[in-house]
Amino acid sequence: MVGALLTADTLEDALVGSSYLGCGGGGSLVEARHLIASDLAAGLQFRKLAVGELADSDRVASPYALASLAPMSAEMKARLEAGGGAVKAPTLDAMRLLERHLQTTFAAVILGEIGPLSMAEAMSTAARLGIPSLDADTVGRATPEINQHSVRVAGLPLTPAAGVTMFGDEVVLTGLRDPTREEDVFRALAVASGLVGVADGPITGADAKADNILVKNSLSLAIRIGRAVRLARAAGDDPVDAARIAGDGYTLFEGRVGADSWQDKDGFLVGDVTLAGTGAYAGQSLRLDYKNEHLVARRDGRVVATCPDLITMVDLALHQGVNNPEFASGQAVRVLGFRCDPLWRRPQGLAVFEPRYFGYDVDYVPIERLAS
Numbered sequence: 001m002v003g004a005l006l007t008a009d010t011l012e013d014a015l016v017g018s019s020y021l022g023c024g025g026g027g028s029l030v031e032a033r034h035l036i037a038s039d040l041a042a043g044l045q046f047r048k049l050a051v052g053e054l055a056d057s058d059r060v061a062s063p064y065a066l067a068s069l070a071p072m073s074a075e076m077k078a079r080l081e082a083g084g085g086a087v088k089a090p091t092l093d094a095m096r097l098l099e100r101h102l103q104t105t106f107a108a109v110i111l112g113e114i115g116p117l118s119m120a121e122a123m124s125t126a127a128r129l130g131i132p133s134l135d136a137d138t139v140g141r142a143t144p145e146i147n148q149h150s151v152r153v154a155g156l157p158l159t160p161a162a163g164v165t166m167f168g169d170e171v172v173l174t175g176l177r178d179p180t181r182e183e184d185v186f187r188a189l190a191v192a193s194g195l196v197g198v199a200d201g202p203i204t205g206a207d208a209k210a211d212n213i214l215v216k217n218s219l220s221l222a223i224r225i226g227r228a229v230r231l232a233r234a235a236g237d238d239p240v241d242a243a244r245i246a247g248d249g250y251t252l253f254e255g256r257v258g259a260d261s262w263q264d265k266d267g268f269l270v271g272d273v274t275l276a277g278t279g280a281y282a283g284q285s286l287r288l289d290y291k292n293e294h295l296v297a298r299r300d301g302r303v304v305a306t307c308p309d310l311i312t313m314v315d316l317a318l319h320q321g322v323n324n325p326e327f328a329s330g331q332a333v334r335v336l337g338f339r340c341d342p343l344w345r346r347p348q349g350l351a352v353f354e355p356r357y358f359g360y361d362v363d364y365v366p367i368e369r370l371a372s
Contacts, residue, residue: 016226035124064197092129141293158176254278
């Protein structure tokens with residue numbers, strides 16, 4: 001198998017780093033660690049492949065799970081048990097289904113997004129298929145919708161796309177009149193089934209290597225941030241600030257978690273949380289609005305960061321990103337911001353990733369301008 005072999009330490013660095021890039025989404029870091037540890041114990045190997053190493057004729061695709069971050073209902077759990085239990089690896093099954101449909105073998109996996117469990121599931125899928133993970137993904141962070149998918153934004157079709165639910169249902173979308181309908185179709189499946197594993201964006205190596213198709217070197221960035229956290233912790237330095245420096249980011253706030261509210265709305269976790277400032281931010285407040293992931297940050301009512309730039313709440317005791325809505329009242333946190341990949345600042349990217357796309361009456365201003 002081609003690509004650079006990833007050690008257990010490097011994989012842990014990648015997972016921790018992805019929690020900083022997940023923006024409050026991307027799935028549980030605990031579950032991600034368990035999945036990778038289980039795969040390593042089973043003898044699976046994880047490899048990272050630079051996009052430039054692909055042959056033009058290679059085929060690659062993006063596997064990911066689509067679900068709300070809201071807890072599964074008791075009724076849904078009962079239906080799964082009555083049907084014989086959940087399918088163990090719907091995302092892996094979706095990749096295999098897409099391979100069968102296309103009558104091809106994928107050369108590598110495109111990471112769907114950079115967030116702990118999302119990334120771990122894609123890398124686990126690659127390891128189980130015996131192929132490497134590309135050092136690239138379709139967002140450069142975690143994101144709420146399929147519409148924030150770099151392949152789609154580049155004008156390439158995401159179809160054919162395969163989906164497998166936890167109930168074992170198999171669906172192949174062979175085409176879409178409106179590309180935004182993929183989100184509607186698979187989101188409806190997720191609402192009806194709790195979760196759906198998806199494989200889409202089957203592009204060639206030539207397309208993968210072109211500009212503004214994928215967010216390149218994103219796995220390396222996650223590894224670099226996680227390594228910085230680990231080394232700073234060992235040296236007695238500030239691990240969260242080390243992560244900020246490694247990601248060339250910004251400190252937006254520090255404080256304790258206060259009031260919050262959220263709801264499961266059409267398969268999305270939609271809510272907000274307010275922080276009370278401490279230290280240099282004493283007497284101030286910060287509000288974070290999210291749809292699965294953090295989208296807008298306001299300090300004392302003034303916008304300090306918005307999507308598509310990254311906004312992440314970090315636990316100051318554990319030195320890792322906090323998932324929505326797993327924060328607790330009084331929890332000591334720091335909020336960091338990072339610049340998004342340049343492809344999202346192009347008109348095509350902003351059309352599906354600026355605050356107004358999500359219904360906020362806020363214009364996008366690059367984080368570096370807001371920080372200055």
